[in-house]
Amino acid sequence: MSGGVEWALHCCVVLTSVAEPVPAVRLAQLHDVSPTYLAKQLQALSRAGLVQAVQGKSGGYVLTRPPETITLLDVVEAVDGPDPAFVCTEIRQRGPLATPAEACTAPCPIAEAMATAESARRAALRSVTIADLAERVESGSGPDALTGVGSWLRADDPHPTGRGTREETGT
Template sequence: MSGGVEWGLHCCVVLSGSGEPVPAAKLAEFHDVSPSYLAKQLQLLSRAGLVRSTQGQSGGYGLTRPPAEITVLDVVEAIDGSRPAFRCTEVRRRGPLAAPPEKCLTPCSIARVMDAADRAWRESLRAVTIADLAGEVGRTSGPETLARARAWLQT
């Protein structure tokens, strides 16, 4: 998983309660990350329909849906794509003792285990929303944390 996923999730959490668009430059400054790097992540989120960009003097980024309707998996797939983490290359059909194709009609045990793990990982990320993450920030860092962050972003 790329580092862009972490930045994208952090941006979505701070945008979750923002009533006004937040400029990309402010988000980059707030997270102490390169503006061009963060802009790339925001563009990916925008292409996936998770955030929208508003142009002009008071422009910036905002969520397109309520935070309870955006999952962590939505953000992961927007930034890193939806391909499985493991791709079987049929190692069992290589080398001096290679299995012939007719003996490889079903996925090998390694591919099955990795596919099951990928499905479980995705289901776990699908079960957590941006609203859940924002609520957790309030519980672990104090209820004023996100309010202070949003106020800073609007200055």
């Protein structure tokens, strides 16, 4: 899985802590990641219908569905696509000792094993929701962890130093 999956999952979890849209730049600040990089992950989530971009002065991103209905698999597929992690290229039909295509009537044992692993991976990702992750954050980091994140995300001054970004201040 790409690193973008991790950032997307973190964003989905923290979006459970607020009711109003959160600007991408604010999410990037929270996670100390490039706003441009994070914007790509948020756009992927938006294309998949998991978050919605709200325009305007109070704009930003919000979850489009209850967190109980968004699975880890939804997020992984939004960011990395629906293709399986392993794709058999029929290596057994290549090289000096190649098995003729007509002799390959059953799936390759390696492809079968990898398909079984892929099925288990998908089932595991499908079994955990964003709400489950939020609950785990609360139990592992304290019952006010996401409340604190939500308060920070909603703060009037998105820049703890009060200086703003170069784009916002014109410097």
